[in-house]
Amino acid sequence: MASIRTIKNDMTESKMQISEKTVSQYLNVLRRIFVVEDLPAWTPSLRSKTTIRTSAKRHFVDPSIATAVLRINNKMLLNDFETFGLLFESICIRDLRVYAQALDGEIYHYHDKNGLEAEAIIWIYDGRWAGIEVKMGSKEIEDAAVNLIKLSRTVDIKK
Numbered sequence: 401m402a403s404i405r406t407i408k409n410d411m412t413e414s415k416m417q418i419s420e421k422t423v424s425q426y427l428n429v430l431r432r433i434f435v436v437e438d439l440p441a442w443t444p445s446l447r448s449k450t451t452i453r454t455s456a457k458r459h460f461v462d463p464s465i466a467t468a469v470l471r472i473n474n475k476m477l478l479n480d481f482e483t484f485g486l487l488f489e490s491i492c493i494r495d496l497r498v499y500a501q502a503l504d505g506e507i508y509h510y511h512d513k514n515g516l517e518a519e520a521i522i523w524i525y526d527g528r529w530a531g532i533e534v535k536m537g538s539k540e541i542e543d544a545a546v547n548l549i550k551l552s553r554t555v556d557i558k559k
Contacts, residue, residue, distance in 0.1 A: 401455040401511070427458070434461050439493060442508030442521040444529075444555045453511040461494060463487040481536070489519055489534045496520050496532065510551065518551055529555075 402410075404420045404427070411418050430436045438456035460466050466487060467477070477484040493507060500507050505524040510531065511517040520532040531551050533544035 401453065401457050403455070435465060437461050437497075439507060439509050439520075442510045442523065442529075453513070457509050459490040459493045460487070463490045463494075485536055488536055492532075492534045493520060496522065500524075512554075516547065516551060516554065518548065 404423050407427075408418055408420050408423045411423070427436070431438070436458045439459055440456050441452065441454045443452050443454060466472075472483070477487070497507050500522045503522075503524055504526075505522055508521040508523060509517070509519060510521050518531040519534040522530045522532065531548045533540075533548060535541060535544050
């Protein structure tokens with residue numbers, strides 16, 4: 401969900417001089433050639449006055465492109481679980497998009513100002529929805545379940 405300015409600042413720290421306009425143009429090109437795809441934010445009606453983050457999340461359409469460009473092998477990924485987790489989430493989102501489309505639905509992400517989030521929300525056009533947490537370890541399952549229950553109690557869908 402990094403803004404164009406954040407991406408530019410990250411690139412500038414590495415001694416690369418680039419404008420926000422150029423970063424935006426690069427991202428648009430990457431979208432057009434299906435390297436990245438935005439995952440829009442889900443904005444249901446809420447019973448509370450919680451502010452929902454509306455920035456899209458960017459995911460690789462095929463995370464193997466990132467591993468090839470960065471020349472990352474399986475041993476490197478196993479030593480960097482943060483990067484591995486990001487790539488794993490992208491591959492899960494890619495597959496969930498396919499399944500949701502087959503059900504006449506869409507995929508979104510959810511994040512509010514209180515830190516409540518879900519990596520994916522499957523929204524079916526008849527009003528049904530499901531929150532999904534993407535986790536790589538069994539230690540995180542219980543926290544993810546608690547988080548999804550909290551999300552289900554927060555969301556108020558108007559029909």
